[in-house]
Amino acid sequence: MISRSLSEDENDLIGFELARDGVGLILHLQNEVPALSRRQIVDIFTGKVTDWEDVGGRPGRITVVNKAEGRSTLELFLAYFDLGVRDIAAHVVIGDNQQGIKTVAANPGAIGYVSIGTAEFESGAGTPIRLLGLEGVEATVENVKDGTYPLARPLTLVIRPAEKVRLRGFIEFARSPEMHDTILEQFFVPSHP
Amino acid sequence: MFLRTPDSRFAFGLGIGAVCVSSILLLIFLFVTGEALPALKNVGLRGFLFDDAWYPTDESFGLVPMLVSSFVLSVGAILLAGPVGVAAAVYRLYYAPSWIRKPYRWLVLLLAGMPSVVLGLWGLVVLVPLIARIEPPGTSLIAGILVVSLMVAPTVTIMSESALEGVARSSWSGAAALGLSRESTLWNVVLPAARGGIAAGILLAAARAIGETMAVLMVTGNIVQMPDGPFSAVRVLTSNIALEMAYATGDHRAALFVSGLALTILVLLLSLTAARIAGLKNNV
Amino acid sequence: MKTGPYTDKNDASGSGYTLGPVVSGPECCTPEAVIAVRGLDVAYDGVAALKDVSLDIYKGCVTALIGPSGCGKSTFLSSLNRLTDMSGGCRVSGSITVDGWNIHAPEVNLQELRRKVGMIFQRPNPFPFSVRRNLDMPLREHGISNRYEREERIETALIDVGLWDEVRDRLDASALSLSGGQQQRLCIARALILKPSILLMDEPCSALDPLSSATVESMVGSLRGRYTVVVATHNLAQARRIANYAAFFWVKDRAGALIEYDTCGRLFETPKHKLTAAYVTGIAG
């Protein structure tokens, strides 16, 4: 199970997309910035803008929280904003979503990006973070599901080609409506009807 | 036959155990080297040493900043935890009022057994915001040093305590008979007599400090750069592996094994030096 | 700073007592009590170890303490330099004066008392570092800041115990690498280096082989006249060889007591007490 599509040099494997997950920008709950344009986001993440004052917030140093290299969230984020790994001027690099959320929750000047499902769950559970919309679309599981939210990633089941026949039943089951509840429980969005 | 006596059978069993343990270590080392080999071939040692930065998905593999960060962080943690840990042992054994002694011991043992994620979480939620008041964002080398020293100080304390308790009673009475006060007996006789055990404790702590991952990962910011002060964010070798291994493929993955290899070599060098220092001192 | 009896370093900065060469027997000692013990009781955790001991130790003499195991010889010795303070449950009562000063007086400087009253233990207890440091450290602790003076005193002390030629090339080797006899002589040097006037020795030869034992014994003999020596020993022949005075202790009513105290010759040749007679002839003990 991987949270991206298979890359080209992984042609010894076959992938089946099961669900989608949106990547959302998160801020500390106290951060009152209403919305950020694509330009502003790029400027923040490349270090051209270093103070919230410059993007319509209250004065305060911006802490850019980036994902570690190799993470699909990072790849997705970079591809969407048309950036290279070297362009990001990060202050903190984190590993998984939980760590990202904790880092942002502990720092009122931080901005990061994590899986929308996890972020929605955490902020619902009282963690002081909030999700920031993208291009006028709110970052919610709902909007990932109906495809309106632009920054999303596939969750892919991966098998060896040799096992294809043996695993056919399982794959069909994983993509069947019976699995929807389980996928939704994890705040992901099923890819197949 | 050579296995006739119980003693020779026992020795044989112990020998097998020793061979197993050392061959497992050797196998791990070989495995890591084997996994690292493709990267060493494709990138070359020069790449790891002289590349200007660490962007493994963009063909840039500079490991040196992380090596330096690992080294600085553990040396810093030991410089802090060593004296504090020894002082805590001395305090508990010789100065603490008797009603403090037991609870104090429990506290030290508790801290020694504290899972590192818990300490890391504490560092992230309490320590980092405090440091951020001085210099945002707070995730920094100094945060890592503080968390790790808190983590390894109990090791130093526990090892020092047993070394101090092992100092012969006769050394105490000998010193008293020479008219030494308790303080100078401690400083001039007991601590020097226990130096071997204390050094071993500090060495153990250093090994733990350099291998510590989770807590460091949470509080140091993990930016790959040469540390240029206590407040700069750093990434250590262990964090690097933990951060990137889950999703790394190809040369990137092999490069992470090179970090592992570098880490192993760093620990090896550190323990060799420490062993030498301890050995030299014991002959004074 | 306290101005007790042992804060005055003047009389000790010389070479201890120098009463000239000693030929033999107690006659040569100054018949002057340097230590006076009166009604000494010592108890460990409420259990009496010594009861009502009174005796005078004469200046410049060697006084042997003899008696069976557990009769309180070590206890007696360690009450003279107040090493009994080290064991928590130990209570000492009665009076002990050294050079006319009550050692239990509140103004006594314990460090200074112990500098003046040196002690050698049954088991050699050199500190686990170099020979040099074993001797250098006590000097530094007692305020000898001049390095050349310290080196000189180290050499003198080692010559005094006959160790100089054996260790002059190994001063920086660990003291634990010396043989048992050498270690014990090093410990004696360590005590002598502080120029005490009184030396307490608790069976200094019992952990040594016969040869080392003889070396240490003859060394103790050579201290006679220059130092006041109190030595506990199980070796009666040795006591006769080296001591001017002898004190015989015995366990009476489950506590150590002084049975007889006299010149060495009289105590061994014509004991007054029949317990003493039995012990020195090997019938009891």
Ligand SMILES: Nc1ncnc2c1ncn2[C@@H]1O[C@H](COP(=O)(O)OP(=O)(O)OP(=O)(O)O)[C@@H](O)[C@H]1O
């Ligand atoms: N630290 C101590 N705590 C409790 N009791 C002690 C202590 N030291 C000595 N005693 C007791 O005091 C008594 C006298 O002991 P001491 O060591 O003075 O005898 P000793 O004459 O030196 O014997 P030995 O010839 O075996 O050395 C013994 O009954 C002993 O058990």
Ligand SMILES: [Mg+2]
């Ligand atoms: Mg004894």
